[in-house]
Amino acid sequence: MVEAAVRDSRRVPMRRELLTEGRAVPEPMLLVSGWAARVRILVDGRRQFLSFLLPGDLIGLCRQDRPLAVSTVQTLTDAKVATAPDSDVADLHQAYAASNALEEAYLLAQITRLGRLNALDRICDLMLEIHERLALADLIQGRSFEVPLTQEMLADALGLTPVHINRMLQQARRDGDLEWRGSRVTLSDPAALARRIGRTPARVSADV
Amino acid sequence: MVEAAVRDSRRVPMRRELLTEGRAVPEPMLLVSGWAARVRILVDGRRQFLSFLLPGDLIGLCRQDRPLAVSTVQTLTDAKVATAPDSDVADLHQAYAASNALEEAYLLAQITRLGRLNALDRICDLMLEIHERLALADLIQGRSFEVPLTQEMLADALGLTPVHINRMLQQARRDGDLEWRGSRVTLSDPAALARRIGRTPARVSADV
DNA sequence: CGCCGCGTTGAGTTTGTTCAATTAGTGTGG
Protein backbone atom coordinates (compact mmCIF):
# COMPACT_ATOMS: atom_id res chain seq x y z
CA MET A 1 0.00 0.00 0.00
CA VAL A 2 2.51 2.46 1.20
CA GLU A 3 4.99 1.42 -1.45
CA ALA A 4 2.36 2.05 -4.13
CA ALA A 5 1.65 5.48 -2.72
CA VAL A 6 5.31 6.32 -2.74
CA ARG A 7 5.62 5.19 -6.34
CA ASP A 8 2.76 7.47 -7.33
CA SER A 9 4.18 10.46 -5.52
CA ARG A 10 4.23 13.79 -7.30
CA ARG A 11 6.88 16.47 -7.16
CA VAL A 12 6.13 19.76 -5.45
CA PRO A 13 8.57 22.67 -5.69
CA MET A 14 9.83 24.68 -2.76
CA ARG A 15 7.55 27.26 -1.13
CA ARG A 16 4.24 25.82 -2.38
CA GLU A 17 1.12 25.63 -0.25
CA LEU A 18 -0.12 22.10 0.28
CA LEU A 19 -2.95 23.24 2.54
CA THR A 20 -4.39 26.69 3.10
CA GLU A 21 -5.73 27.85 6.44
CA GLY A 22 -9.49 28.23 6.41
CA ARG A 23 -9.94 26.41 3.13
CA ALA A 24 -11.28 22.87 2.81
CA VAL A 25 -8.84 20.01 3.39
CA PRO A 26 -8.39 17.87 0.28
CA GLU A 27 -7.45 14.21 0.64
CA PRO A 28 -4.79 13.42 3.26
CA MET A 29 -1.26 13.30 1.94
CA LEU A 30 2.00 11.62 2.79
CA LEU A 31 5.22 13.60 2.64
CA VAL A 32 7.56 11.23 0.86
CA SER A 33 10.65 13.41 0.71
CA GLY A 34 11.63 16.97 1.52
CA TRP A 35 10.52 19.22 4.35
CA ALA A 36 7.35 21.22 4.90
CA ALA A 37 6.02 23.31 7.74
CA ARG A 38 2.75 24.30 9.28
CA VAL A 39 2.78 28.05 9.36
CA ARG A 40 0.66 30.92 10.55
CA ILE A 41 0.98 34.44 9.21
CA LEU A 42 -0.16 37.36 11.35
CA VAL A 43 -1.92 40.35 9.86
CA ASP A 44 1.19 42.52 10.14
CA GLY A 45 3.23 39.93 8.26
CA ARG A 46 4.97 38.26 11.17
CA ARG A 47 5.33 34.55 10.66
CA GLN A 48 5.22 31.65 13.08
CA PHE A 49 6.12 28.09 12.18
CA LEU A 50 3.89 25.80 14.21
CA SER A 51 5.68 22.57 13.41
CA PHE A 52 7.91 20.97 10.84
CA LEU A 53 6.84 18.12 8.61
CA LEU A 54 9.59 15.65 7.79
CA PRO A 55 9.75 12.79 5.30
CA GLY A 56 7.27 10.12 6.36
CA ASP A 57 4.88 12.55 8.02
CA LEU A 58 1.20 12.74 7.17
CA ILE A 59 -0.48 15.96 6.11
CA GLY A 60 -4.09 16.87 6.68
CA LEU A 61 -5.23 13.82 8.61
CA CYS A 62 -8.66 14.50 9.93
CA ARG A 63 -11.75 12.58 10.88
CA GLN A 64 -14.22 15.28 10.09
CA ASP A 65 -16.79 15.44 7.34
CA ARG A 66 -16.22 18.92 6.03
CA PRO A 67 -12.98 19.95 7.66
CA LEU A 68 -11.28 23.28 7.18
CA ALA A 69 -7.52 23.43 7.46
CA VAL A 70 -6.55 24.97 10.81
CA SER A 71 -3.17 25.97 9.46
CA THR A 72 -1.42 26.53 6.20
CA VAL A 73 1.15 23.91 5.22
CA GLN A 74 3.91 24.87 2.85
CA THR A 75 6.94 23.12 1.47
CA LEU A 76 10.31 24.39 2.65
CA THR A 77 12.24 22.44 0.03
CA ASP A 78 11.40 20.68 -3.18
CA ALA A 79 9.38 17.71 -2.05
CA LYS A 80 7.59 14.57 -3.10
CA VAL A 81 4.03 14.10 -1.94
CA ALA A 82 1.71 11.12 -2.30
CA THR A 83 -1.94 10.56 -1.56
CA ALA A 84 -2.15 8.88 1.81
CA PRO A 85 -3.41 5.31 1.50
CA ASP A 86 -6.93 4.98 2.86
CA SER A 87 -6.86 3.84 6.46
CA ASP A 88 -9.72 1.44 5.76
CA VAL A 89 -7.81 -0.43 3.10
CA ALA A 90 -4.94 -1.73 5.12
CA ASP A 91 -4.41 -1.94 8.84
CA LEU A 92 -3.34 1.63 8.96
CA HIS A 93 -5.80 2.78 11.59
CA GLN A 94 -3.35 2.25 14.39
CA ALA A 95 -0.49 3.76 12.45
CA TYR A 96 -2.52 6.86 11.68
CA ALA A 97 -3.71 7.22 15.24
CA ALA A 98 -0.15 6.94 16.51
CA SER A 99 1.02 9.45 13.93
CA ASN A 100 -1.68 11.84 15.09
CA ALA A 101 -0.72 11.41 18.72
CA LEU A 102 2.94 12.01 17.92
CA GLU A 103 2.07 15.15 16.01
CA GLU A 104 0.17 16.42 19.01
CA ALA A 105 3.09 15.60 21.28
CA TYR A 106 5.34 17.70 19.05
CA LEU A 107 2.92 20.62 19.26
CA LEU A 108 2.99 20.40 23.04
CA ALA A 109 6.77 20.29 22.98
CA GLN A 110 6.77 23.40 20.83
CA ILE A 111 4.57 25.17 23.37
CA THR A 112 6.91 24.40 26.26
CA ARG A 113 9.90 25.41 24.17
CA LEU A 114 8.41 28.80 23.40
CA GLY A 115 6.95 29.31 26.83
CA ARG A 116 9.71 28.21 29.13
CA LEU A 117 13.08 27.90 27.40
CA ASN A 118 15.57 30.65 26.66
CA ALA A 119 16.91 31.18 23.16
CA LEU A 120 19.87 28.84 23.44
CA ASP A 121 17.89 25.99 24.95
CA ARG A 122 15.14 26.43 22.37
CA ILE A 123 17.64 25.86 19.61
CA CYS A 124 19.17 22.82 21.27
CA ASP A 125 15.80 21.36 22.16
CA LEU A 126 14.50 21.74 18.62
CA MET A 127 17.63 20.22 17.15
CA LEU A 128 17.29 17.26 19.49
CA GLU A 129 13.68 16.83 18.45
CA ILE A 130 14.59 16.93 14.78
CA HIS A 131 17.43 14.52 15.42
CA GLU A 132 15.01 12.18 17.14
CA ARG A 133 12.44 12.38 14.36
CA LEU A 134 14.95 11.95 11.57
CA ALA A 135 16.32 8.95 13.43
CA LEU A 136 12.86 7.36 13.34
CA ALA A 137 12.85 7.90 9.58
CA ASP A 138 16.40 6.55 9.35
CA LEU A 139 17.73 9.81 7.97
CA ILE A 140 20.75 10.27 10.23
CA GLN A 141 24.27 9.87 8.91
CA GLY A 142 26.62 9.20 11.80
CA ARG A 143 26.11 11.99 14.29
CA SER A 144 24.98 14.49 11.68
CA PHE A 145 21.94 15.14 9.53
CA GLU A 146 20.51 17.49 6.91
CA VAL A 147 18.49 20.47 8.11
CA PRO A 148 17.40 22.58 5.13
CA LEU A 149 16.51 25.60 7.24
CA THR A 150 17.81 29.14 7.04
CA GLN A 151 18.43 31.04 10.25
CA GLU A 152 15.38 33.10 9.42
CA MET A 153 13.17 30.01 9.30
CA LEU A 154 14.65 28.86 12.57
CA ALA A 155 13.79 32.24 14.02
CA ASP A 156 10.20 31.92 12.84
CA ALA A 157 9.96 28.50 14.42
CA LEU A 158 11.45 29.53 17.74
CA GLY A 159 9.81 32.92 18.17
CA LEU A 160 13.08 34.83 17.93
CA THR A 161 14.80 37.19 15.51
CA PRO A 162 17.25 35.94 12.90
CA VAL A 163 19.96 38.12 14.42
CA HIS A 164 19.58 36.51 17.80
CA ILE A 165 19.45 33.04 16.30
CA ASN A 166 22.74 33.79 14.64
CA ARG A 167 24.39 34.80 17.88
CA MET A 168 23.02 31.87 19.81
CA LEU A 169 24.17 29.43 17.16
CA GLN A 170 27.67 30.79 17.56
CA GLN A 171 27.26 30.35 21.30
CA ALA A 172 26.18 26.73 20.86
CA ARG A 173 29.16 26.16 18.61
CA ARG A 174 31.51 27.69 21.19
CA ASP A 175 29.94 25.52 23.87
CA GLY A 176 30.76 22.52 21.71
CA ASP A 177 27.15 21.40 21.53
CA LEU A 178 26.57 21.53 17.82
CA GLU A 179 28.15 22.19 14.47
CA TRP A 180 26.18 23.72 11.58
CA ARG A 181 27.91 23.88 8.18
CA GLY A 182 25.80 24.57 5.13
CA SER A 183 22.67 22.60 5.81
CA ARG A 184 24.35 19.84 7.78
CA VAL A 185 23.99 19.77 11.53
CA THR A 186 26.14 17.71 13.85
CA LEU A 187 25.29 17.20 17.50
CA SER A 188 28.42 16.39 19.49
CA ASP A 189 26.61 14.34 22.10
CA PRO A 190 22.81 14.25 21.76
CA ALA A 191 22.22 12.22 24.93
CA ALA A 192 24.37 14.48 27.08
CA LEU A 193 22.80 17.59 25.60
CA ALA A 194 19.31 16.24 26.20
CA ARG A 195 20.21 15.52 29.80
CA ARG A 196 21.70 18.95 30.28
CA ILE A 197 18.70 20.91 29.03
CA GLY A 198 16.26 18.48 30.67
CA ARG A 199 14.65 17.13 27.54
CA THR A 200 12.65 13.92 27.50
CA PRO A 201 11.70 12.43 24.13
CA ALA A 202 8.06 11.98 23.16
CA ARG A 203 6.34 8.71 23.92
CA VAL A 204 2.89 8.03 22.70
CA SER A 205 2.11 4.36 23.01
CA ALA A 206 3.05 1.50 25.29
CA ASP A 207 4.02 -0.51 22.22
CA VAL A 208 6.97 1.59 21.19
CA MET B 1 -26.77 10.21 26.07
CA VAL B 2 -24.99 13.33 27.03
CA GLU B 3 -27.61 14.17 29.63
CA ALA B 4 -27.17 10.75 31.21
CA ALA B 5 -23.43 11.24 31.35
CA VAL B 6 -23.88 14.57 33.02
CA ARG B 7 -26.23 13.06 35.59
CA ASP B 8 -23.59 10.45 36.42
CA SER B 9 -20.82 12.95 36.77
CA ARG B 10 -18.51 12.69 39.77
CA ARG B 11 -16.98 15.50 41.76
CA VAL B 12 -13.25 16.09 41.59
CA PRO B 13 -11.57 18.55 43.96
CA MET B 14 -9.20 21.29 42.89
CA ARG B 15 -5.62 20.41 41.93
CA ARG B 16 -6.22 16.73 41.17
CA GLU B 17 -4.64 14.90 38.26
CA LEU B 18 -7.16 13.53 35.79
CA LEU B 19 -4.45 12.21 33.47
CA THR B 20 -0.77 11.73 34.07
CA GLU B 21 1.84 12.23 31.39
CA GLY B 22 3.41 8.96 30.30
CA ARG B 23 0.80 6.80 32.00
CA ALA B 24 -1.98 4.96 30.21
CA VAL B 25 -5.07 6.92 29.26
CA PRO B 26 -8.20 5.62 30.99
CA GLU B 27 -11.60 6.08 29.38
CA PRO B 28 -12.25 9.47 27.78
CA MET B 29 -13.96 11.98 30.05
CA LEU B 30 -16.20 14.98 29.71
CA LEU B 31 -15.58 18.01 31.86
CA VAL B 32 -19.05 18.94 33.05
CA SER B 33 -18.19 21.90 35.22
CA GLY B 34 -15.09 23.65 36.52
CA TRP B 35 -11.77 24.30 34.84
CA ALA B 36 -8.79 22.05 34.19
CA ALA B 37 -5.53 22.47 32.33
CA ARG B 38 -3.06 20.44 30.38
CA VAL B 39 0.26 21.08 32.02
CA ARG B 40 3.89 20.20 31.61
CA ILE B 41 6.41 20.37 34.41
CA LEU B 42 10.10 20.78 33.58
CA VAL B 43 12.80 19.00 35.55
CA ASP B 44 13.78 22.19 37.37
CA GLY B 45 10.18 22.73 38.46
CA ARG B 46 9.15 25.35 35.91
CA ARG B 47 5.59 24.87 34.77
CA GLN B 48 3.91 25.43 31.42
CA PHE B 49 0.18 25.28 30.88
CA LEU B 50 -0.41 23.90 27.40
CA SER B 51 -4.12 24.63 27.21
CA PHE B 52 -7.12 25.18 29.39
CA LEU B 53 -10.06 22.80 29.56
CA LEU B 54 -13.42 24.48 30.08
CA PRO B 55 -16.85 23.09 30.86
CA GLY B 56 -18.01 20.99 27.93
CA ASP B 57 -14.51 20.00 26.83
CA LEU B 58 -13.44 16.41 26.34
CA ILE B 59 -10.42 14.93 28.08
CA GLY B 60 -8.25 12.15 26.77
CA LEU B 61 -9.90 11.59 23.42
CA CYS B 62 -7.74 9.25 21.45
CA ARG B 63 -8.06 6.68 18.71
CA GLN B 64 -5.16 4.55 19.75
CA ASP B 65 -5.18 1.06 21.20
CA ARG B 66 -2.75 1.49 24.05
CA PRO B 67 -2.31 5.22 24.30
CA LEU B 68 -0.11 7.01 26.80
CA ALA B 69 -1.09 10.47 27.93
CA VAL B 70 1.10 13.05 26.20
CA SER B 71 0.41 15.55 28.93
CA THR B 72 -0.80 15.71 32.48
CA VAL B 73 -4.28 17.14 32.99
CA GLN B 74 -5.16 18.64 36.33
CA THR B 75 -8.16 20.41 37.73
CA LEU B 76 -7.74 24.10 38.50
CA THR B 77 -10.99 24.33 40.43
CA ASP B 78 -13.39 21.87 41.99
CA ALA B 79 -14.95 20.17 39.00
CA LYS B 80 -17.47 17.65 37.82
CA VAL B 81 -16.32 14.98 35.43
CA ALA B 82 -18.31 12.34 33.57
CA THR B 83 -17.36 9.39 31.45
CA ALA B 84 -17.61 10.48 27.84
CA PRO B 85 -20.43 8.71 26.03
CA ASP B 86 -19.12 6.17 23.56
CA SER B 87 -18.90 7.70 20.11
CA ASP B 88 -20.36 4.52 18.58
CA VAL B 89 -23.53 4.72 20.62
CA ALA B 90 -24.89 7.99 19.37
CA ASP B 91 -23.98 10.13 16.41
CA LEU B 92 -21.12 11.60 18.30
CA HIS B 93 -18.39 10.78 15.82
CA GLN B 94 -18.69 14.11 14.12
CA ALA B 95 -18.94 15.99 17.37
CA TYR B 96 -15.84 14.29 18.73
CA ALA B 97 -13.91 14.91 15.54
CA ALA B 98 -14.86 18.58 15.59
CA SER B 99 -13.93 18.81 19.25
CA ASN B 100 -10.57 17.32 18.44
CA ALA B 101 -10.00 19.73 15.60
CA LEU B 102 -10.93 22.67 17.78
CA GLU B 103 -8.56 21.51 20.47
CA GLU B 104 -5.78 21.39 17.93
CA ALA B 105 -6.66 24.86 16.71
CA TYR B 106 -6.33 26.16 20.26
CA LEU B 107 -2.90 24.55 20.58
CA LEU B 108 -1.81 26.29 17.40
CA ALA B 109 -3.16 29.57 18.71
CA GLN B 110 -1.17 29.06 21.88
CA ILE B 111 1.99 28.54 19.84
CA THR B 112 1.54 31.78 17.91
CA ARG B 113 0.72 33.62 21.12
CA LEU B 114 3.93 32.48 22.77
CA GLY B 115 6.04 32.81 19.67
CA ARG B 116 4.97 36.11 18.25
CA LEU B 117 2.98 38.26 20.68
CA ASN B 118 4.33 40.50 23.41
CA ALA B 119 3.16 40.18 26.98
CA LEU B 120 0.22 42.56 26.72
CA ASP B 121 -1.11 41.08 23.51
CA ARG B 122 -0.72 37.57 24.86
CA ILE B 123 -2.99 38.43 27.75
CA CYS B 124 -5.59 40.08 25.54
CA ASP B 125 -5.47 37.29 22.98
CA LEU B 126 -5.93 34.61 25.61
CA MET B 127 -8.80 36.48 27.22
CA LEU B 128 -10.47 36.79 23.84
CA GLU B 129 -10.05 33.09 23.26
CA ILE B 130 -11.51 32.23 26.64
CA HIS B 131 -14.34 34.66 25.99
CA GLU B 132 -15.01 32.97 22.68
CA ARG B 133 -14.96 29.48 24.17
CA LEU B 134 -17.13 30.37 27.14
CA ALA B 135 -19.57 31.96 24.72
CA LEU B 136 -19.86 28.64 22.88
CA ALA B 137 -20.69 27.02 26.21
CA ASP B 138 -23.11 29.82 27.01
CA LEU B 139 -21.15 30.87 30.08
CA ILE B 140 -20.96 34.61 29.48
CA GLN B 141 -22.91 37.06 31.60
CA GLY B 142 -23.28 40.30 29.73
CA ARG B 143 -19.78 41.41 28.77
CA SER B 144 -18.11 39.61 31.66
CA PHE B 145 -17.30 36.05 32.68
CA GLU B 146 -15.67 33.97 35.41
CA VAL B 147 -11.97 33.19 35.07
CA PRO B 148 -10.78 31.19 38.09
CA LEU B 149 -7.11 31.82 37.42
CA THR B 150 -4.49 33.39 39.64
CA GLN B 151 -1.93 35.67 38.08
CA GLU B 152 0.61 32.92 38.64
CA MET B 153 -1.42 30.46 36.56
CA LEU B 154 -1.81 33.06 33.87
CA ALA B 155 1.95 33.47 33.91
CA ASP B 156 2.43 29.73 33.49
CA ALA B 157 0.05 29.72 30.56
CA LEU B 158 1.63 32.69 28.81
CA GLY B 159 5.29 31.94 29.40
CA LEU B 160 5.80 34.99 31.61
CA THR B 161 6.49 35.76 35.27
CA PRO B 162 3.68 36.58 37.70
CA VAL B 163 5.24 39.97 38.36
CA HIS B 164 5.14 40.88 34.71
CA ILE B 165 1.59 39.59 34.34
CA ASN B 166 0.61 41.87 37.18
CA ARG B 167 2.09 44.94 35.53
CA MET B 168 0.60 44.16 32.14
CA LEU B 169 -2.83 43.59 33.63
CA GLN B 170 -2.64 47.07 35.10
CA GLN B 171 -1.61 48.32 31.70
CA ALA B 172 -4.59 46.64 30.05
CA ARG B 173 -6.85 48.14 32.68
CA ARG B 174 -5.36 51.60 32.07
CA ASP B 175 -5.84 51.11 28.34
CA GLY B 176 -9.50 50.42 29.05
CA ASP B 177 -9.36 46.99 27.45
CA LEU B 178 -10.35 44.82 30.37
CA GLU B 179 -11.43 44.82 33.97
CA TRP B 180 -10.43 42.01 36.35
CA ARG B 181 -12.02 42.04 39.79
CA GLY B 182 -11.79 38.91 41.89
CA SER B 183 -12.26 36.15 39.37
CA ARG B 184 -14.56 38.10 37.08
CA VAL B 185 -13.20 39.47 33.82
CA THR B 186 -14.92 42.09 31.74
CA LEU B 187 -13.84 42.92 28.21
CA SER B 188 -14.88 46.44 27.28
CA ASP B 189 -15.18 45.73 23.59
CA PRO B 190 -14.16 42.23 22.51
CA ALA B 191 -14.64 42.84 18.81
CA ALA B 192 -12.62 46.03 18.78
CA LEU B 193 -9.88 44.45 20.87
CA ALA B 194 -9.72 41.45 18.56
CA ARG B 195 -9.41 43.78 15.59
CA ARG B 196 -6.70 45.81 17.26
CA ILE B 197 -4.45 42.89 18.13
CA GLY B 198 -5.21 41.16 14.85
CA ARG B 199 -6.93 38.12 16.24
CA THR B 200 -9.12 35.84 14.13
CA PRO B 201 -11.28 33.27 15.90
CA ALA B 202 -10.81 29.57 15.22
CA ARG B 203 -12.88 27.88 12.54
CA VAL B 204 -12.78 24.20 12.04
CA SER B 205 -15.65 23.12 9.87
CA ALA B 206 -17.67 24.58 7.04
CA ASP B 207 -20.83 23.74 8.98
CA VAL B 208 -20.31 26.15 11.83
C1' DC C 1 -4.38 38.09 66.52
C1' DG C 2 -1.26 36.17 63.26
C1' DC C 3 -0.51 33.30 59.44
C1' DC C 4 -0.86 32.51 54.53
C1' DG C 5 -1.71 33.02 49.79
C1' DC C 6 -2.13 36.37 46.48
C1' DG C 7 -1.50 40.73 44.58
C1' DT C 8 1.44 44.94 44.21
C1' DT C 9 5.59 47.89 43.98
C1' DG C 10 10.56 49.46 43.19
C1' DA C 11 15.27 49.09 41.51
C1' DG C 12 18.64 46.83 39.05
C1' DT C 13 19.89 43.20 35.72
C1' DT C 14 19.46 40.08 31.85
C1' DT C 15 17.79 38.72 27.58
C1' DG C 16 16.43 39.59 23.30
C1' DT C 17 15.29 43.33 19.69
C1' DT C 18 16.13 46.94 16.31
C1' DC C 19 18.53 49.22 12.92
C1' DA C 20 22.04 49.57 9.93
C1' DA C 21 26.07 48.13 7.80
C1' DT C 22 29.26 44.50 6.20
C1' DT C 23 30.72 39.98 4.51
C1' DA C 24 30.18 35.55 2.26
C1' DG C 25 28.12 32.48 -1.00
C1' DT C 26 25.71 31.37 -5.20
C1' DG C 27 24.01 31.71 -9.54
C1' DT C 28 23.53 34.34 -14.05
C1' DG C 29 24.60 36.73 -18.03
C1' DG C 30 28.08 38.95 -20.84
Add this chain to the structure above:
DNA sequence: CCACACTAATTGAACAAACTCAACGCGGCG
Protein backbone atom coordinates in the same frame (compact mmCIF):
# COMPACT_ATOMS: atom_id res chain seq x y z
C1' DC D 1 36.34 34.40 -16.47
C1' DC D 2 34.51 38.37 -14.25
C1' DA D 3 30.81 41.73 -13.05
C1' DC D 4 26.54 41.81 -11.12
C1' DA D 5 22.61 40.77 -8.42
C1' DC D 6 20.58 38.42 -4.78
C1' DT D 7 20.09 35.90 -0.70
C1' DA D 8 21.89 34.44 3.66
C1' DA D 9 25.01 35.06 7.40
C1' DT D 10 27.52 38.12 10.44
C1' DT D 11 28.70 42.13 13.28
C1' DG D 12 28.17 46.42 16.39
C1' DA D 13 25.77 49.64 19.16
C1' DA D 14 21.74 51.45 21.19
C1' DC D 15 17.36 50.21 22.94
C1' DA D 16 13.29 47.84 24.86
C1' DA D 17 11.03 44.01 27.01
C1' DA D 18 10.82 40.97 30.46
C1' DC D 19 13.10 38.95 34.63
C1' DT D 20 14.92 38.82 39.44
C1' DC D 21 14.97 39.83 44.03
C1' DA D 22 13.14 41.69 47.82
C1' DA D 23 9.82 44.10 50.24
C1' DC D 24 5.14 45.40 51.41
C1' DG D 25 -0.20 45.38 51.45
C1' DC D 26 -4.29 43.03 52.10
C1' DG D 27 -8.10 39.97 52.78
C1' DG D 28 -9.60 35.52 54.64
C1' DC D 29 -9.46 32.24 58.09
C1' DG D 30 -8.08 29.16 61.97
